[in-house]
Amino acid sequence: MSDSALPTLRIHQMGINTYQEPVAYLRSDCHVCRAQGFDSHSRVRISLDGHSVIATLNIVAPHLLEADHVGLSDAAWRVLGGRDDDRAQLSHPEPLESFSQVRGKVYGHSYSHSGLQSVIADITAGRYSDLEMAAFVTACAGDALSLDETIALTEAMIDAGQRLHWSAPLVVDKHCVGGLPGNRTTPIIVAIAAAAGMTIPKTSSRAITSPSGTADTMSMLAPVELDLPAMRRVVEREGGCVVWGGAMGLSPADDLLIRVERPLDFDSEGQLAASVISKKVAAGSSHLLIDMPIGPTAKVRSPRAAESLTRRLHAVGEALGLSVRVLRTDGSQPVGRGIGPALEAWDLLAVLQNQADAPADLRERSLLLAGQLLEIGGRAALGEGAALARELLSNGAAWRKFQAICQAQGGLREPPRATHHQDFLAGREGRVQSIDNRRLARIAKLAGAPASPAAGIALAVHCGDRVERGQRLYRLHAQTPGELSYAAAYACGHPETIVIEED
């Protein structure tokens, strides 16, 4: 069947959010279904004006769709970029040749460089179904990827996307492996490094399963959805930025793989290294500082795991021309007080403005990391970075630089405050024994974070603190009474979220 003979249907936005998987909807009595032998779970190529999307097919009842329409999920609609009632062509997608590379790996062979290039190119082009991506991710998990394969995967991921270049000879970046709740050091570090004259073009992500991502928190203080030219202008003027990376097209395969990596939650040293290094090389960085929190509930659980991952990150960075330094930090408890976009932003402001009650743990952690960056960048001698960072923070230089960056990104603004609150008090006196990070994150999400940006939790205690009976443990913030009561009901049902024991 030649292309011109391909059957056409009018496209229709169904209004169904299937997360990121493109899904197409057809009626079973649709002539194209019968003619092409399409059935539920078929993969279908839909083409329109030079764009095309490969989608998984769902068959729908007649009341949901007109007979000569093909319905598209939100993700498919975005990729195709047409208008309702445009005529699109439907066809069988070409066979996915690169999946034989994944089969080979599963059968015990190694990936070749060109094999991984073809897999990543197909994933980036949207040719892999979620099932096929799950198989790829599974076949990379654990220590399945050799160092050579990891380097090849990293190169393939860089090659599949945009790549930035900067005129500065030294471009730094920082990354945290597996975030802790409230660990929002990034905007503070960027402000300090840029205040010292360094170039630090920081791209961050939005929350996927947590109550806030760095980009969510930063968006409380300034616009973060900049395109590439706008981001470049900010960095050229101020030396640094904190923007959302999703629109930059840096290592786009990584963004696509996340949707299957998250639910499967495999540890994969090779894939983690490829993910981190590819984003940073694509962003044009020459030097990278990695914050690696170690703790029983952190991403990296033991010094031994940290050692192995560190070696891999160094080796992959070296192969790709990126100088990597890893700093191991305490990953045993949350950082700062706020959990949720606005509450975390208030913490940031308190540190940057040298407020007396600024959370000390967030400040000290930021200074430690910023100090390392200053040393990497040659702004401070070995061992003297932290002192310079402290000076740039306390003399107001970091705060001035942060304001300038926000201004350049579109204007500094004040984070919102929630209108509804409820305090949770200690039921007894004693010492705070443990804080359940996952439970706190869940409560903050029930209260509405991150979609309701002022919602979340303001922690009043940390592990080891002594508390009196009736003393506040945390305050719940919400934007509506309904959200407050849902979250509060859940919190009341789980008093073990913060455990207090007798001294």
Place this chain on the structure above:
Amino acid sequence: MSDSALPTLRIHQMGINTYQEPVAYLRSDCHVCRAQGFDSHSRVRISLDGHSVIATLNIVAPHLLEADHVGLSDAAWRVLGGRDDDRAQLSHPEPLESFSQVRGKVYGHSYSHSGLQSVIADITAGRYSDLEMAAFVTACAGDALSLDETIALTEAMIDAGQRLHWSAPLVVDKHCVGGLPGNRTTPIIVAIAAAAGMTIPKTSSRAITSPSGTADTMSMLAPVELDLPAMRRVVEREGGCVVWGGAMGLSPADDLLIRVERPLDFDSEGQLAASVISKKVAAGSSHLLIDMPIGPTAKVRSPRAAESLTRRLHAVGEALGLSVRVLRTDGSQPVGRGIGPALEAWDLLAVLQNQADAPADLRERSLLLAGQLLEIGGRAALGEGAALARELLSNGAAWRKFQAICQAQGGLREPPRATHHQDFLAGREGRVQSIDNRRLARIAKLAGAPASPAAGIALAVHCGDRVERGQRLYRLHAQTPGELSYAAAYACGHPETIVIEED
């Protein structure tokens, strides 16, 4: 949150066929979404009157659903079994503990017996998402499963479903590894074995990606959707049956895994052995004959692969008390003439009724396999089974037994005949060099098979046949002019489906 406090919504059948994956649909402004922190791709438990289903969540626009409704895909609707507007409870499913077993396997550990039991129990209960099942299948692929793991997997799959018991001391079954188009020996073999007094309770599958499955073909001649008690009555009366296995609940995990195994198409010796042996042990068989076609486009491609798979099948069968015999057969070309439910049924009738023009390849293959079964069952001495099978066929005993089985299953009926035909003729004289099985299957499906049961292809030649220019190669059958013309257009565009070369 206690169970009684779980939020409820009214259920609504969306009319969306997502293949077998249960999907739930909620509006983003639904209070339950906000309260429970549900988002696209969340896993949600929906409970109603003691039934529950775990579904993947899609978020939909307001015009598709009322605010206090939860929409259900066809698969989710079937499992939950409620009526429109019934009030169901929504909650987060409990954590999927058994997936840590899959992670362990991916990280290089072996499955324990209890670990596989918990994985298969959770898969059977519908607790695994498609992504999680894809990871499990990937981690079993190639030769990843040891013999011990294969045996444990087989036991787990048996334990998760129904298990039949028969009073006969010897219960036989046959299975074909990777079917060839038209290879419908099963009903003939059952008729011969039952005519010889053996017990052969045969359960078969419907087509998944092919133009017809054995159950589809058999359903042209008699009802096949029998429940367990009805199937038992047929076997107790006639010694044999050919029914659809989907309603029997034998090794149900296997049916669930198929929906991810098919698209990924991994070779997995362990999983294949577990799949075959678990079904047969669950069906109560004591002896199993396996037809293993070997050919470049068959499931088993080389004698070496056949050797290894045969060893595994024997060992797993032995461990589970099932005596296994494997017969290697020619897998290089289709069997018989018809491709499609009714056309294959006509082939069967021709063989069973000893018609002069019955397809000889189908007959001889059936006699070979039936002869082996008669020897296994002690009805014939070693080497004399085929002769007895031929006698039972030619003296009409097999045909009488087949009629009796059909009668017991609900009545023998005549297969339908298509009303629209088109012949495809040889464009030159010469010898048939090759027949593209996949292409033929595709054409038969375009013509409407298996949904239009009379549709399909009647092959008039086989490889090696001499043909004159203008001689018929095959006849296309369809139930509507539209389907005929779609399939014919495709067939005309692919003259290489049957290649003829000069002698």
